[in-house]
Amino acid sequence: MATARTVQVTFDCADPARVATFWAAVLGYELDLAASAASDPAGIGPRLFFQRVPEGKVVKNRVHLDVRVGTGLVGDERLRALEAEGARLEALGATRVRLLPADDEDESCLVMQDVEGNEFCLD
Numbered sequence: 001m002a003t004a005r006t007v008q009v010t011f012d013c014a015d016p017a018r019v020a021t022f023w024a025a026v027l028g029y030e031l032d033l034a035a036s037a038a039s040d041p042a043g044i045g046p047r048l049f050f051q052r053v054p055e056g057k058v059v060k061n062r063v064h065l066d067v068r069v070g071t072g073l074v075g076d077e078r079l080r081a082l083e084a085e086g087a088r089l090e091a092l093g094a095t096r097v098r099l100l101p102a103d104d105e106d107e108s109c110l111v112m113q114d115v116e117g118n119e120f121c122l123d
């Protein structure tokens with residue numbers, strides 16, 4: 001049987017301190033600017049690492065984070081939770097992209113971008 005591994009999520013970015021500060025505030029993580037990282041204070045979630053790269057973002061992310069703010073909520077209650085968190089994150093520098101409304105298979109989610117344009121969802 002294979003040994004389970006921990007993972008670190010790495011973001012390529014132009015300004016590691018700015019992006020690390022944003023994500024630490026989004027997730028309630030501890031910020032380590034000396035290491036350009038943010039970590040779950042409970043040690044459960046993955047460490048986030050932010051590395052400077054020379055090129056800018058040019059295409060849509062193939063992998064993105066879902067920030068789980070509406071788990072177990074449906075309908076209007078879920079929409080209120082997504083909108084409230086979206087407003088909080090916009091004040092931190094996020095950009096709202098679009099609301100994906102509920103359909104026959106999935107509940108609503110709110111697509112956003114972080115301070116450097118990386119897509120993520122409020123789910």
